[in-house]
Amino acid sequence: MVLGLNDNSLAEKLIDLALQHGAEAAEVLQSRSRSRPVFFEANRLKQLESSAALGTALRLWVNGRPGLAVAYGNVDPISIVEKALAISALNDPETVDLVAGTSHHYPDMGQEVPVEQLIEWGQAMIDRIRSVYPEVICGVDVECDVETTRILNTQGLDCRYSDATLSSYLSADWVRGDDFLSVSDGQTQRNSLDSDALVDQVLQRLAWAESAAAVDTGRMPVVFTAKAADMVWGTLQSALSGKRVVERSSPWSNALGEQMVSPRITLFQDPEAGPFSCPFDDEGAPTQKLVFIEHGVVKLFYCDRAVGRTLGAGSTGNGFRPGLGSYPTPGLYNSLVQPGTQSLAELIATIDNGILVDQILGGGPGIAGDFSVNVDLGYRIHRGELVGRIKDTMVAGNIYSALKDSVELGSDAEWNGSCYTPSVLLDGLSVTSG
Structure with missing residues (x-):
């Protein structure tokens, strides 16, 4: 090889x-x-x-x-x-x-x-x-x-x-x-x-979409499948960047040691896990297994050498270049969200009226956490069951607020890009259906 x-x-x-x-x-x-x-x-x-x-x-x-x-x-x-x-x-x-x-x-x-x-x-x-x-x-x-x-x-x-x-x-x-x-x-x-x-995943989505369903407008629980859940974690990953802390653009700049999200959430990196592992970063610093959020508490910001020196903490082995022609900057790889204990089907079964989001259109939330996305592929949940595909639907909310409230994580974690994430149930998001 x-x-x-x-x-x-x-x-x-x-x-x-x-x-x-x-x-x-x-x-x-x-x-x-x-x-x-x-x-x-x-x-x-x-x-x-x-x-x-x-x-x-x-x-x-x-x-x-x-x-x-x-x-x-x-x-x-x-x-x-x-x-x-x-x-x-x-x-x-x-x-x-x-x-x-x-x-x-x-x-x-x-x-x-x-x-x-x-x-x-x-x-x-x-x-x-x-x-x-x-x-x-x-x-x-x-x-x-x-x-x-x-x-x-x-x-x-x-x-x-x-x-x-x-x-x-x-x-x-x-x-x-x-x-x-x-x-x-x-x-x-x-x-x-x-x-x-x-193939099993695609066949399951096709089967769920055989029927159509309407969904009400209002606040309701929303399940993001593992495929769609990277939108949820991208904002937290940005907030944990040491560069954003130095720039004071992260809302978590003073959050070290503070409970900022649900205790169900643990976010870490493991250089030996998954298909995106690497033994050193683009500055040559060894990569490490590190915990950034533990049971909802912010434990660590990730840094390259320059940012780590400014923060007085040193590099965490996260100095990566967006391209060869770029200077190193703090970046994440092989980030993992600790899965929960309930399967996707069990999460769905807990919902009386809500939706399941599997594919979205448009960009996710920025560092402020606010988002409003079109559902490219989603399904209505009624009395604990999926009853059909929904159309012309939008979901909006704030990631930080949603992750402080009632959060449930599935046991079905998989790699979505370089993030290992389970499905996520967030309560009280705003759903609009045309």
Whole structure:
């Protein structure tokens, strides 16, 4: 599976050239990736692709002034250094704080899967859906990504790891007269996909949508499935950012040690859990298992090196770059919400009148927590049962307020992007139906 950085000499050359041209410190982050996506469209195999890329970012400091340059492919190292030097001259000085260390090649994570297996998974998913709903039109994307990351700096650090991940996305479009229904779900795993579980989820949503139902306007309990629940947690993750604390833009800036949400909520990260784990961040700091919210109490803010230094707490190993051409900033990966004890069906059974939200349209809440979203796919709950699909419905509320009140978490946690979340029952949200 190993996808090596065969042009390792480029990283070393960049470090040497940076020092020769007056930099007192330098760091190189390299990422080499290879992707093999398989596309099915309108129930048939449509396209096979293969792509590869190498990105190299040089960060250097001259008289404390940072400069960052990025290039892709095999390039002339002196041109990258000159660009970084030119940018450095435009910036204000800052504290130079690089991770010191030695050379370390971490064990590879995940196994590369042949394209024939990807095709087999995709076709099997379509066949199962159409064996139950032959009129449904399916689309499937199945992909194997292999990425090798290396970071090298002038403090002796040289570490790398390779990772292979599998992802799949299944959509099912169902046209019934004037009614159009689109159900979709995805999955990211290592080593093997659980395509049967993905198909089961889509089949369940199609079955729930066979009937239509109306819903009243007013305040009522709302269940967000694990697929939709990332909207709930995104706001808390932003509030826990050490950068927002420094900027005083987080409403939780003074909340350390305070009970801010329901005691049912525990939010943590685990670098060894799930398909998004990584042994070090984009500054080379080791990642750690950390608890940010424990039984509703704010325990920790996540930081990169600069923010951690400002807060007097040090880096938590959460310095990540949104892209190679960006400077490190506090970011989360592999965040997990501790599941509850009730299944999704048991949560639904507790509701006399409410809705289940499975897909939403529009952006989620910002840092203030207020949201108003259109329900792309949802169902009415009546006397503890799902009675049909709802249309033209909006849900609104405030995340912080909703999570302080009656909250129930399901036992059905799954990875939704890089967040491991169960279904969530929030009471008293505002539902509007047109």
